[in-house]
Amino acid sequence: MTKERKMTLTIPKEELMSPGHLACQGCGASLAMRLALKALGQRTVVCIPACCWAVIDGPFPHSSLDIPIYHCAFETAASSASGVKAGLEMVGDTETTVLAWAGDGGTFDIGLQALSGAAERNEDIIYACYDNEAYMNTGIQRSSATPLGAWTTTTPVKHYKKHPKKDIIGIMAAHRIPYVATASVAYPEDMVKKFKKAKEIKGTRFIHIFAPCPAGWKSRPEDTIKLARLAVQTGYFPLYEVEYGEKWTLNLKIKERKPIAEYLKLQGRFRHLKDDEIAMIQKEVDANWERLLKRCEQ
Amino acid sequence: MKKVIMGNHALSYGAMLSRAQVIAAYPITPQTQVVELLSEMCADGTLNAKFIKVESEHSAMAACLGASLAGARTFTATSAQGLALMHELLHWASGGRLPVVMGNINRAMAPGWSIWTDQNDSLSQRDTGWIQFYCASNQEVLDTVIQAFKVSEKLMIPSMIVLDAFALSHTYEVVDVPDQDKVDAYLPPFNPPFRLTPDDPHAFGGLTSPEHYMELRYKLQKDMEKVPALVEETGKEYEKMFGRYLGQVDEYLCDDAEFIFVTSGTAGYTARVVVDELREKGIKAGNLRIKLFRPFPFEKVRSILSKVPKVAVVDRNISYGHHGIFYQEVKSAMYGQPHQPVIFGFITGLGGRDITRDTFKEIADYALSKSQAEEEIVWIGVKK
Structure with missing residues (x-):
């Protein structure tokens, strides 16, 4: 006789995001917002710069979120959020969580200066970057979050991305802010846990969310979760957190990492890669993984 | 205090x-x-x-x-x-x-x-x-x-x-x-x-x-x-x-003026020294200092300048390929008005070069000697 197994639902039932938004099918970013808001609750204000989410939310006068949104300039997610937090406190609201919600372009590239400034000041905000690894809203141009080997409209097949992705977690950890974490839409319990943990911490908190983009990755919408899971299982996008720049913790240990080829082959953006190029990417993934393990062991 | x-x-x-x-x-x-x-x-x-x-x-x-x-x-x-x-x-x-x-x-x-x-x-x-x-x-x-x-x-x-x-x-x-x-x-x-x-x-x-x-x-x-x-x-x-009125413009002896310096910023107070000197010589000069630039105080500027034969707009700025910016604005304000003064445009004091009493004297000498504005930009104090 098999024993009855019960799973506890750790994800809040409350929905702060409505259907009818403008995301594409299989959009990782929309799922990320839904989960993040479940963790943070209604007493949250979000600053959204230019990114897919500037559109997903819905055109004026519509909004798919039950929380207030400030659509701010591209490079200002962190600086706008800093101002919102200060403003709310000055009008007597010290409880509301201020969330900056930006894409990889707005975080790794154009918004990095403002983000670094806010982190150095240890502003009391949560900064979440949903990373779909290119400028997807403008039509798939490379960002510094685009991985080595990828095609985009500005890194054509003949001259695919030759540089590895920028280590944003390393950069943010170097600011020694209270909390830095990675999260993935394929691991919703982990993501919700991390946003809940972040909510209870004061100071700058940074969460890097892996958010597949079928339109930009040339993948099937139904493969979004599969791809996000493979990214973790191959060690390409590990789930870990860093506290005060010192304490590195691997949240999901992978005993046997899957080969990166399994992840790459499901995406049209890597279709041009030859075996030796895939081997080069595998080498880079291995090196990053070993480096992370060492940091987490210390 | x-x-x-x-x-x-x-x-x-x-x-x-x-x-x-x-x-x-x-x-x-x-x-x-x-x-x-x-x-x-x-x-x-x-x-x-x-x-x-x-x-x-x-x-x-x-x-x-x-x-x-x-x-x-x-x-x-x-x-x-x-x-x-x-x-x-x-x-x-x-x-x-x-x-x-x-x-x-x-x-x-x-x-x-x-x-x-x-x-x-x-x-x-x-x-x-x-x-x-x-x-x-x-x-x-x-x-x-x-x-x-x-x-x-x-x-x-x-x-x-x-x-x-x-x-x-x-x-x-x-x-x-x-x-x-x-x-x-x-x-x-x-x-x-x-x-x-x-x-x-x-x-x-x-x-x-x-x-x-x-x-x-x-x-x-x-x-x-x-x-x-x-x-x-x-x-x-x-x-x-x-006890202090804060208006759109600040007038100095404009009521009966026949010649007005239009200025902005601190240059206006220097202009007033020359206004006094000109008046001593019998020239009815005045100074209109534009304080509110945007929105442009059309009504005020029109009501003051429409009574004046000659206006010298002094710009510490330039719109390259066009003229001094206050000069453009004043001309635009006066366009189509029943009385149109002769409006001269002067550019001076760029990059912090001092605008002095002599600057305004030179401007006044130029404007008072001409019956028409022959040039759109008259440079004052430039080493050509």
Whole structure:
């Protein structure tokens, strides 16, 4: 006789995001917002710069979120959020969580200066970057979050991305802010846990969310979760957190990492890669993984 | 209480008396003393405000906008390159209807590097939808900050208080610093109709289709058009409470004038010395100092200049490929009027070159010797 197994639902039932938004099918970013808001609750204000989410939310006068949104300039997610937090406190609201919600372009590239400034000041905000690894809203141009080997409209097949992705977690950890974490839409319990943990911490908190983009990755919408899971299982996008720049913790240990080829082959953006190029990417993934393990062991 | 303070500190005292709640700023010469004093005031509790020490002017304005949207009264100050870096967000402030008040110290734009005064920095921001006040004394700077908050918050349009580098920013003058309780009576707390709060969630500034966008801009212009009357109203109210009238323009012997220098900023006071000298010689001269530049005080300027045969517009700025900017504006204001004065355009004092009594004498000699404006730009004091 098999024993009855019960799973506890750790994800809040409350929905702060409505259907009818403008995301594409299989959009990782929309799922990320839904989960993040479940963790943070209604007493949250979000600053959204230019990114897919500037559109997903819905055109004026519509909004798919039950929380207030400030659509701010591209490079200002962190600086706008800093101002919102200060403003709310000055009008007597010290409880509301201020969330900056930006894409990889707005975080790794154009918004990095403002983000670094806010982190150095240890502003009391949560900064979440949903990373779909290119400028997807403008039509798939490379960002510094685009991985080595990828095609985009500005890194054509003949001259695919030759540089590895920028280590944003390393950069943010170097600011020694209270909390830095990675999260993935394929691991919703982990993501919700991390946003809940972040909510209870004061100071700058940074969460890097892996958010597949079928339109930009040339993948099937139904493969979004599969791809996000493979990214973790191959060690390409590990789930870990860093506290005060010192304490590195691997949240999901992978005993046997899957080969990166399994992840790459499901995406049209890597279709041009030859075996030796895939081997080069595998080498880079291995090196990053070993480096992370060492940091987490210390 | 009377104090001897520099122009930059007049901005700081103005912000303090206005009870600014969030200040975000980045240092740039010649603005630094504005924010140094404010950071001291925040540190010692003289001013109950949060001072966000950002890493750029762009972030300074971004933080002010976020704080303003959250319902706080916000202030910042900058100059030249810093103002140019903010450019994108100046549109954001007016388009988002966020009544930030900012001091800008007029400094020439690089290259070559210059820290000295001219107006090309602020006049390059002419079309960003900000109210612009050009001040000529430290007293006027302090008073105008307080008035600007009142005007801006009533119409939800941001304001820029502009003062000349060094000629005003670093010049010490006697300033009557009003009592806090009287300022409180004049300027009520900021209470915007909408704000960023979970209690009443709205999306601000989202994607706006051609179906709606134009109406938002129409409303901004319609409210901009209300500024001159509101400046008059609040300026008179200020006069009643503090004894100093704050208008759109400042006239000196314009009533019977046959020749008027049109100036802005500190140059106006130098012009008045020459006005007096000309009058001693029997020439009925006057000075019209334009204080409110945006929106342009059409009615005031028309009513004064339509009685005058000759006008010399003195610009410490230039629109390359066009003319002096105040000259363009004055000509545009007088176009189609029943009486059109002969309007001369002079460019002088760029990059901090002094505008002196001799400058105005040369301008007067030129204008009084001509019956028509033969050139669109007359350069004064340039080594050709």
